Amino acid sequence: MHNPLTLKLERLCGLEAAECAGLSFGEPSFADAHEDILADGQVVSHAKLILSGIACHYKLMRDGRRAITAFLLPGDFTNHQMPERQRLNFAVGALTPCRVVDVPLATWRNAANSRLSHALFLSMMIDIAIQRAWLANISQQPADKRVAHLLCEFRHRLALVGLADGSSFRLPLIQQDLADAQGLSVVHVNRVLQHIKEVGLIRIRDRTVLIGDLSRLEAFAEFDPSYLHLEGGGLLSANALCETAERAK
Amino acid sequence: MHNPLTLKLERLCGLEAAECAGLSFGEPSFADAHEDILADGQVVSHAKLILSGIACHYKLMRDGRRAITAFLLPGDFTNHQMPERQRLNFAVGALTPCRVVDVPLATWRNAANSRLSHALFLSMMIDIAIQRAWLANISQQPADKRVAHLLCEFRHRLALVGLADGSSFRLPLIQQDLADAQGLSVVHVNRVLQHIKEVGLIRIRDRTVLIGDLSRLEAFAEFDPSYLHLEGGGLLSANALCETAERAK
DNA sequence: CGACCAATTGAGCCATCTCAATATGTGTGG
């Protein structure tokens, strides 16, 4: 059966089902909303994979505010693993109920030099690129474009694992979550969302975001999807990668 | 002779000079201030190492503003290399005159499973942690703490490569650079710096930042250096890493 | 000296914040 990670790796760089065999998982577990999946400062020797639900990377500030620095969607890892043990400098929390599995370190080690390892590395590069995009947006864009940009990002990432199409996706987050991720107050997020709705860029019903005209939304948000490395655009596909790797030997 | 990278790797995880032998460099080159070292969208099959000077990752926004998403100090790589070829989704620009060398991909490939590879990976993890810290700060802290935090970060990172001590370091950036990195206007950066000076947290003379009481500055900035993985604190040292790696075989 | 870049200062404005109240929705026990 397909899990969101293999789905993602296949779509991302044409990995085939057989090549995903190297992906071995531990025991699946569940986390309630608001529960920590990994605690800040924890020493871990493995990563966890989100199978369903939405989680986040966050840091608690001294005054009690919460800075969300990443959203984790199905198919995402809580942390990138390479060294044997590592101390986290952030916490991973479930924003909605989540299904999670442990991914043993061996996955990475065994994957060395295979197309699978390239694919895993690519997914890490994408996570970094997303962080960079957040930085640019939060620091330079007004609130309405920031929120719109985040929605575009969600749509792309969810589509990659089959949870969105061109015109809608379910987003069971609360406005406070968006606020903590964008460095805005809940009140302002609320007003900005209303504004974006009024202008006709989106509608929201039942925790589902409906997009009338995707290209119009992306234009408004100044969203350039190339950083998500989709459809062979950004990073070269694992195919191409390995061909050149072979030649190099 | 020591270059800032080997210095960094030695201090970061006790790597010894001999182990750095795997680091091979191409032809050194120079970049003037304001010159691009790598262009946005460029396809690269290598990384570059900053030997001296300060560069940055940046993105140009549609309205012409510049979002700086990272500062590159001596000993830093312009990009992290693993796949054969990759298309950058950011630009790398020199903020001061820079001396730079190409680092061939072979460096990473040959380093596989050695302590050197762990060290290189660690340096990548630190770069990511820095980005995360920027996100938390920019999104949740007022301007004065943001700027103070950045100064603390500079001090730590520069100290790692021998360019700062506990009380001062040279910082040949202009206020516009800080502004673009913090999502503030130059005017406000100027006022914030004045304020931080008035309060006695720092002095500036000759592009050199003088810190009276480091712990006071770090407390003000809510700066927790653990994310920089210094002195064996965060990630376990390469020593420990490889011991466990051996055992795992 | 003139040109230019960086730093500084002043003044007015507005995007976003805070505080606080109200509304809406949802689950639980009776």
Add this chain to the structure above:
DNA sequence: CCACACATATTGAGATGGCTCAATTGGTCG
């Protein structure tokens, strides 16, 4: 099916941190 509790969303009103525009000063270099 009601009633209460609690979480989330919405609205209003006033405050402010940081912005923009524009002018001035100071430093550096040919």
